[in-house]
Amino acid sequence: MQFVAAPARLSTVSANFEADFAARLHWSAEQDAAIEERVAAILADVQARGDAAVLDYTRRFDGLQADGVAALELTQAELKAAYDGLPEAQRDALSAAAARVRSYHEAQKKACGESWSYRDADGTLLGQKVTPLDRVGIYVPGGKAAYPSSVLMNAIPAHVAGVPEIIMVVPTPKGEKNPLVLAAAHVAGVTRAFTIGGAQAVAALAYGTATVPKVDKITGPGNAYVASAKKRVFGTVGIDMIAGPSEILVLADGSTPADWVAMDLFSQAEHDELAQSILLCPDAAYIAAVQREIDRLLPQMPRAEIIVKSLSGRGALIHTRSMEEACAISNRIAPEHLEVSSREPHRWEPLLRHAGAIFLGAYTSESLGDYCAGPNHVLPTSGTARFSSPLGVYDFQKRSSLIEVSEQGAQVLGKIASVLAHGEGLQGHARAAEMRLK
Amino acid sequence: MQFVAAPARLSTVSANFEADFAARLHWSAEQDAAIEERVAAILADVQARGDAAVLDYTRRFDGLQADGVAALELTQAELKAAYDGLPEAQRDALSAAAARVRSYHEAQKKACGESWSYRDADGTLLGQKVTPLDRVGIYVPGGKAAYPSSVLMNAIPAHVAGVPEIIMVVPTPKGEKNPLVLAAAHVAGVTRAFTIGGAQAVAALAYGTATVPKVDKITGPGNAYVASAKKRVFGTVGIDMIAGPSEILVLADGSTPADWVAMDLFSQAEHDELAQSILLCPDAAYIAAVQREIDRLLPQMPRAEIIVKSLSGRGALIHTRSMEEACAISNRIAPEHLEVSSREPHRWEPLLRHAGAIFLGAYTSESLGDYCAGPNHVLPTSGTARFSSPLGVYDFQKRSSLIEVSEQGAQVLGKIASVLAHGEGLQGHARAAEMRLK
Numbered sequence: 001m002q003f004v005a006a007p008a009r010l011s012t013v014s015a016n017f018e019a020d021f022a023a024r025l026h027w028s029a030e031q032d033a034a035i036e037e038r039v040a041a042i043l044a045d046v047q048a049r050g051d052a053a054v055l056d057y058t059r060r061f062d063g064l065q066a067d068g069v070a071a072l073e074l075t076q077a078e079l080k081a082a083y084d085g086l087p088e089a090q091r092d093a094l095s096a097a098a099a100r101v102r103s104y105h106e107a108q109k110k111a112c113g114e115s116w117s118y119r120d121a122d123g124t125l126l127g128q129k130v131t132p133l134d135r136v137g138i139y140v141p142g143g144k145a146a147y148p149s150s151v152l153m154n155a156i157p158a159h160v161a162g163v164p165e166i167i168m169v170v171p172t173p174k175g176e177k178n179p180l181v182l183a184a185a186h187v188a189g190v191t192r193a194f195t196i197g198g199a200q201a202v203a204a205l206a207y208g209t210a211t212v213p214k215v216d217k218i219t220g221p222g223n224a225y226v227a228s229a230k231k232r233v234f235g236t237v238g239i240d241m242i243a244g245p246s247e248i249l250v251l252a253d254g255s256t257p258a259d260w261v262a263m264d265l266f267s268q269a270e271h272d273e274l275a276q277s278i279l280l281c282p283d284a285a286y287i288a289a290v291q292r293e294i295d296r297l298l299p300q301m302p303r304a305e306i307i308v309k310s311l312s313g314r315g316a317l318i319h320t321r322s323m324e325e326a327c328a329i330s331n332r333i334a335p336e337h338l339e340v341s342s343r344e345p346h347r348w349e350p351l352l353r354h355a356g357a358i359f360l361g362a363y364t365s366e367s368l369g370d371y372c373a374g375p376n377h378v379l380p381t382s383g384t385a386r387f388s389s390p391l392g393v394y395d396f397q398k399r400s401s402l403i404e405v406s407e408q409g410a411q412v413l414g415k416i417a418s419v420l421a422h423g424e425g426l427q428g429h430a431r432a433a434e435m436r437l438k
Numbered sequence: 439m440q441f442v443a444a445p446a447r448l449s450t451v452s453a454n455f456e457a458d459f460a461a462r463l464h465w466s467a468e469q470d471a472a473i474e475e476r477v478a479a480i481l482a483d484v485q486a487r488g489d490a491a492v493l494d495y496t497r498r499f500d501g502l503q504a505d506g507v508a509a510l511e512l513t514q515a516e517l518k519a520a521y522d523g524l525p526e527a528q529r530d531a532l533s534a535a536a537a538r539v540r541s542y543h544e545a546q547k548k549a550c551g552e553s554w555s556y557r558d559a560d561g562t563l564l565g566q567k568v569t570p571l572d573r574v575g576i577y578v579p580g581g582k583a584a585y586p587s588s589v590l591m592n593a594i595p596a597h598v599a600g601v602p603e604i605i606m607v608v609p610t611p612k613g614e615k616n617p618l619v620l621a622a623a624h625v626a627g628v629t630r631a632f633t634i635g636g637a638q639a640v641a642a643l644a645y646g647t648a649t650v651p652k653v654d655k656i657t658g659p660g661n662a663y664v665a666s667a668k669k670r671v672f673g674t675v676g677i678d679m680i681a682g683p684s685e686i687l688v689l690a691d692g693s694t695p696a697d698w699v700a701m702d703l704f705s706q707a708e709h710d711e712l713a714q715s716i717l718l719c720p721d722a723a724y725i726a727a728v729q730r731e732i733d734r735l736l737p738q739m740p741r742a743e744i745i746v747k748s749l750s751g752r753g754a755l756i757h758t759r760s761m762e763e764a765c766a767i768s769n770r771i772a773p774e775h776l777e778v779s780s781r782e783p784h785r786w787e788p789l790l791r792h793a794g795a796i797f798l799g800a801y802t803s804e805s806l807g808d809y810c811a812g813p814n815h816v817l818p819t820s821g822t823a824r825f826s827s828p829l830g831v832y833d834f835q836k837r838s839s840l841i842e843v844s845e846q847g848a849q850v851l852g853k854i855a856s857v858l859a860h861g862e863g864l865q866g867h868a869r870a871a872e873m874r875l876k
Binding site for chain 2: 089090092093094096097104107108111112113114116118124125126128129131133134146147148149180216217231234235237238242257259260263264266267268269270271297301302303307338345349352353354355356357358359360361362363364365366367368369370371372373374375376379380384385386387388389390392394398399400401402403404405406407409410413414415416417419420421423424425426427428429430431432433435436
């Protein structure tokens with residue numbers, strides 16, 4: 001069978017550009033009412049019946065039978081055995097990746113996750129105390145999209161933040177366990193792990209059951225049921241974000257070997273049919289060269305079928321008037337992954353306002369960032385980089401304001417507070433401030 | 439009419455303590471299905487019909503008729519006129535509060551909101567770039583809970599973060615405008631303001647209409663409809679948090695004048711009937727003294743009726759075995775506002791793990807923090823301080839990871855990534871890394 005991957009060819013000088021661009025970009029995060037309703041029922045059931053409900057859904061959805069939820073817990077010995085049983089190259093790669101991810105997140109904690117305070121001249125102290133969450137749940141997808149790297153990317157920042165208890169859930173349909181996932185849980189220092197998944201696992205973590213401890217926050221990607229469940233329990237617990245399909249945008253000036261860029265587009269397209277790969281480039285000849293490399297390399301790819309569907313359905317090669325225009329279009333997309341495949345990445349980087357992660361220069365393939373460069377690979381998708389950030393140490397910490405008003409400070413602040421409180425009709429507030437006046 | 443405020447009297451030595459404590463604490467954030475359904479319909483309608491739908495709902499719910507949404511925009515001149523028209527004391531208090539809030543948030547930005555990066559020995563660069571959001575919407579409640587201080591607390595952090603466009607919405611039922619709210623918008627530097635509210639205002643900000651610009655994030659408190667709408671548009675835009683009833687917890691060692699503490703409890707109770715005021719203290723005689731002050735001061739309070747309902751319905755004076763135990767109970771509650779009314783606040787502060795804001799020492803009444811100490815008064819409620827933080831500059835920024843792998847770095851990282859990618863069955867990822875190997 002002959003595969004043809006035909007990403008849309010757009011040009012910003014075309015009269016139809018805006019319409020074509022909008023059509024390609026369109027992806028609706030709209031909620032499916034049927035899924036919402038089923039998820040609401042599962043959450044209510046787990047909240048009411050606890051372990052028994054979790055067992056029922058695990059049997060029904062994962063084809064996995066157990067006498068109790070305790071039987072679905074993976075022991076530390078089992079996690080370690082999975083690690084010990086890996087081929088040496090995988091063990092080393094996992095450990096090396098974990099070490100780099102850890103050291104990046106340690107730097108992140110130093111840069112933006114420490115407590116701070118200062119004193120006014122009158123002795124009044126103001127600041128913020130930063131503390132780790134007590135207990136977090138990380139959701140790791142099972143089945144065909146079981147990614148051990150996601151275990152590292154979720155658990156390590158929690159660990160670096162200082163979270164004492166990290167509870168992992170991972171569905172194991174028909175009981176099939178992925179040894180790399182278990183090994184990653186060992187390397188990342190997961191506290192407890194359960195082979196449960198879906199909305200029922202989210203519910204167990206959010207409300208707690210006799211066996212699964214209630215957590216303070218749930219992070220990690222999942223399918224539509226998991227996403228809907230996370231959104232619904234938001235408020236009872238914290239959540240990270242709602243992930244859409246993965247995306248890559250390559251900004252190219254034509255200086256990177258065309259086959260490298262073609263493969264970078266594949267590396268996103270191979271995730272799933274809805275994944276989006278886009279190339280923005282002012283050089284038409286280079287775009288043609290990338291398409292030729294796509295055609296040449298495609299038959300070599302084991303996941304060619306998915307790549308074809310993704311590139312032909314959602315991919316685009318966009319010819320722009322200039323690199324500046326390419327940067328402007330990239331900002332409209334706010335991509336999850338943004339490669340600046342240019343000889344002058346630092347010339348363009350300041351123009352790039354919205355992206356989950358920015359990969360600078362030809363050597364920085366997205367896949368290096370996905371696994372082991374150090375930064376987190378859990379990134380905002382579907383344009384949400386406009387307002388949200390990579391998963392990080394800050395997601396596993398929270399802040400408490402610190403205020404200590406001195407006797408002298410209270411004389412000044414009390415008068416201001418009193419005027420404003422009376423203005424809002426809150427006399428109790430005003431009196432509380434006035435009582436501190438001499 | 440004689441009011442009696444009777445907060446529950448609990449003691450940790452009592453056999454019933456756990457049950458009584460749980461009953462007092464109980465507050466359900468459960469969603470009301472009827473509200474959810476109506477909000478979903480309003481959101482869909484505004485998304486479909488834009489301005490026309492906003493006008494319809496504004497007429498229906500706020501009794502406010504207009505020819506178009508443009509007629510509901512407040513001009514900068516109108517905001518300034520409101521400020522100029524205030525009594526001098528209010529004008530000065532508003533400006534002084536704004537200056538202190540601004541300087542605290544500037545310190546916060548320096549402490550935790552700047553870009554950072556480092557290079558590995560092989561030249562590989564890793565870091566994060568921090569950028570402000572492009573455009574945010576702030577929701578300011580109207581009617582009886584119209585708080586100008588909330589305008590400052592939402593708009594100033596956005597301004598300090600560097601957000602270029604701040605869009606305020608505030609309902610004005612029957613067209614009644616609160617001059618202090620308008621003046622606060624002037625002082626805080628709001629870019630545009632519309633007199634719309636409810637789910638329809640949230641929808642207008644989230645989806646954009648012909649007149650109201652689409653924003654990237656919506657912050658600010660509101661009623662059940664606003665909360666439900668914010669939760670529903672989360673993902674399309676960012677949101678801050680879902681606010682529940684306000685709470686104060688006072689940890690007292692008995693050294694603060696009892697009338698100060700009584701008034702601090704009132705200052706929370708006067709917000710609304712669901713507000714919660716709790717005193718934790720190891721000194722039974724002091725608790726009795728506070729109750730006497732409650733009885734003495736209550737008749738002087740214009741909002742006595744609300745205070746009585748709040749204190750009798752949800753308030754508690756809890757006698758503990760020790761200050762240590764009081765701290766442990768406080769951590770279970772994770773209060774929004776936590777006063778450490780002690781001679782030794784710094785002795786207890788390290789034991790306090792979960793709170794929105796911690797007020798240290800007898801002079802630091804919550805009301806000083808509410809208006810003008812500097813820290814934000816938008817704080818996590820209903821125990822969500824376990825996993826979330828005060829509104830801050832960080833809520834108006836987002837982060838993009840920066841990765842620049844050197845040619846040399848790619849040789850090391852490429853091999854690790856290749857092994858892990860093959861392990862996950864993602865050959866495109868592996869090949870993209872391998873292509874960068876020499």
